[in-house]
Amino acid sequence: MDNKKKRVFEIIQIGYVGDCQSRLFDIYITTAILLNLVIAVADTFDELAAYSYIFDSIELITVLGFTVEYGLRVWTSNLLYPNETKVKALLRYVLSFDGIIDFLSFVPFYLPFFFPSGAVAFRMFRVVRIMRLFRVNAYSDALSVISKVIIRKREQILSSVFIVLTLMIASSLCMYSVEHEAQPDVFENAFSGFWWSVSTLLTVGYGDIYPITALGKLLSIAITILGVGIVAIPTGIISAGFVEEYNNTRRSSDIENIEDIKFVRINITKEHSWVSKQIRDLKIPEGLIFAAIIRKGEAIVPKGDTIIMIADQVVLAAQAYNDDYKIHIREIELKDRNPWLGHAIKDIDISRHSLVLMIKRGNRILIPKGNTILKSGDCVFVYSKKNIQDSTEIDL
Numbered sequence: 001m002d003n004k005k006k007r008v009f010e011i012i013q014i015g016y017v018g019d020c021q022s023r024l025f026d027i028y029i030t031t032a033i034l035l036n037l038v039i040a041v042a043d044t045f046d047e048l049a050a051y052s053y054i055f056d057s058i059e060l061i062t063v064l065g066f067t068v069e070y071g072l073r074v075w076t077s078n079l080l081y082p083n084e085t086k087v088k089a090l091l092r093y094v095l096s097f098d099g100i101i102d103f104l105s106f107v108p109f110y111l112p113f114f115f116p117s118g119a120v121a122f123r124m125f126r127v128v129r130i131m132r133l134f135r136v137n138a139y140s141d142a143l144s145v146i147s148k149v150i151i152r153k154r155e156q157i158l159s160s161v162f163i164v165l166t167l168m169i170a171s172s173l174c175m176y177s178v179e180h181e182a183q184p185d186v187f188e189n190a191f192s193g194f195w196w197s198v199s200t201l202l203t204v205g206y207g208d209i210y211p212i213t214a215l216g217k218l219l220s221i222a223i224t225i226l227g228v229g230i231v232a233i234p235t236g237i238i239s240a241g242f243v244e245e246y247n248n249t250r251r252s253s254d255i256e257n258i259e260d261i262k263f264v265r266i267n268i269t270k271e272h273s274w275v276s277k278q279i280r281d282l283k284i285p286e287g288l289i290f291a292a293i294i295r296k297g298e299a300i301v302p303k304g305d306t307i308i309m310i311a312d313q314v315v316l317a318a319q320a321y322n323d324d325y326k327i328h329i330r331e332i333e334l335k336d337r338n339p340w341l342g343h344a345i346k347d348i349d350i351s352r353h354s355l356v357l358m359i360k361r362g363n364r365i366l367i368p369k370g371n372t373i374l375k376s377g378d379c380v381f382v383y384s385k386k387n388i389q390d391s392t393e394i395d396l
Helices: 002-012 020-042 046-075 086-094 097-104 107-114 116-139 141-152 154-179 190-201 214-257 388-393
Strands: 261-267 289-295 298-300 313-319 328-333 354-361 364-366 379-384
Touching: 002 020, 002 046, 020 046, 046 086, 046 097, 046 107, 086 097, 097 107, 141 154, 141 214, 154 190, 154 214, 190 214
Parallel strands: none
Antiparallel strands: 261 313, 289 298, 289 313, 328 379, 354 364, 354 379
16 A cells, blocks of 8 residues: 555656656646646637536536545555644645645635535635636746746745835825815825826836826936836846756756766775886776776876875776666765755756765765755765666666
8 A cells, every 4th residue: 555655646746757557647737737738718609508518518527536635645645744744744745835735725715515505605605716817837947937936036035026116105195285275176185196106117008107296207207217116126036047947957968967977986995906016007997987086186187107005095087887777876975165065955957857866064974854954065876767767676
């Protein structure tokens, strides 16, 4: 039962390229979400009323799929949160944003069957099914960038929004004070001034309310110029976040592309057979080359007459070993400016076809978990593969 439950969990989560069942499930869910959006729009056209039975049939099928999916996610919630008890894991999923969206995507469909008198109201409530579109974000690396940027820049965005709101309130009170006597029917209270400030600062400018006094016009010019710069702050933050995110992704891709060369480090001890020998006299397997010698913290480019000394670290390079499974294991040492620092493993920019095997922290070997925070100096061992299921069948 545990193996079957684990397999169901793998299928309903984001699929890997080699996992056909999981990928088909992802395609079905994404298609069902898009079909629901099309149906929600088509229901508003009277010309398409003759096809309502087709829309109802499609909606029934997709809603049944959403219902089954929700039940499976509730059943496997303890695998989604392995560090929690079954009850806590269940509550954590049900009360999460994704859990609420999943629940609202199918519940309004069933409400008219239990409460027929409120069928019309419930049908209107079913519009919330379009919120399911937020789940498409999880199936696309490109779309997930948006949520990552907003989450990482949330403090800066909230600060800029606070500044904008403060400017709006201040400008509305000023405009009310200046214009109320001249046009009391238009600027009758502070809220009228607030509506003017919103439409002006956000460059909408409906023209339904505007100042007519000389002082009010001068104040309006100053507020408009100031507002253009202030409102541009959140846009700049988000734009900078996108650039940073794509640069991080590109750096991660660069790391993943360094797979043609593998390095082996050999510590030369007092008893090692290479001590006091020249490199040209050493016998190493075919395909290996001397890449560098680390001596007292300095890197030496090895030459034929270079003599190996005690405490040297000899670095050998070789082509990557590729078998039919295309296994690539990389050791990544986290420097001070690495984008992974300070983030949990579940939040780092890494291909969904890769897996963090272990972390070497000082003299300790850590088995990584989703909430493990990466620190400077960590050596992260990453295993890339075509199919995560094959990882348990490969003997490294």
